[in-house]
Amino acid sequence: MRRAQISLEFILIFGIMLILLAYSINNVTFSQESQSNELLRVQVSLEAKGFANSISNTISQVYAQGPGSKATTHVTLRYLTDEDYLKKSFNLSGNPEIFITYLNGTYVGIIDTTNTTLVTSGTxxxxxxxxxxYRTNLTGSTGFTPHGTATYSGSTVNGLLISNPGQLPTNLMIVVEWIPGNGNTWKLDMTTGELRINIDPGG
Incomplete structure (x- = not known):
């Protein structure tokens, strides 16, 4: 009788230990997944910032050189072209999209089909x-192809909308020119892998 009681107590203790172990493993797994998503968010954010830098720096170079000048920059996109990465890192509920606009510099936003609000600070x-x-405001311009809109500070802004980031080429060439009289235009060609921008200060 005593031996059976000891066996029963052992089984109970062993069962409790198994439950605690399972709970601990579950917490660790959840924590690792959260850390993984947070790390992914940092990597995507850094690439988006780098993309914005590449565009702005190329525009600055052409602006500094003056009318008739041209500059080219090559960028490699690893995270912005992966829709799963975008969804996980920013917890998007709709289909991920990339929105680019210009106001005294380049904005690169990661939005989705259910929420097109651009947020520039905070969590x-x-x-x-x-x-x-090049100090100018193109948020009201329709010279973007493909054209789209987003919401920024409660207002609708125009920009270049990439509705299928997965179709973006991994290697993208940014070509910026200053052709007076041709207006401020931005055109992304997914097939050739080129983002062609014309700046037209005073135009």
Whole structure:
């Protein structure tokens, strides 16, 4: 009888230990997943910021050189072209999209089909800005192809909308020119892997 009681107590203790172990493993797994998503968010954010820097720096170079000048920059995109990365890192509920606009510098935003709000600070930050020498506001311009809109500070802004980031080429060439009289235009060609920008100060 005593031996049976000891066996029963052992089984109970062993069962409790198994439950505690399972709970501990579950917590560790959840924690690792959260850390993994947070790390991914940092990597995506850094790439978006780097993309904005590349565009703004190329525009600054052309602006500094003057009318008729041209500059080219090559960028490699690893995270912005992966829709799963975008969804996980920013906890998007709709289909991920990339929105690019210009106001004294380049804004690169990661939005989705259910929420097109650009947030530039705080824990919900999804938009990254890089200053440029070319000081102008293109948020009201329709010279973006493909064209789209987003919401920034309660207002609708125009920009270049990439509705299928997965179709973005991994290697993208940014070509900026200053052709007077041709207006401020931005055109992304997914097939050729080129983002062609014309700046037209005073135009």
């Amino acid at each position: 919900a930050k999804n938009t990254f800005w890089s200053q440029s020498l």
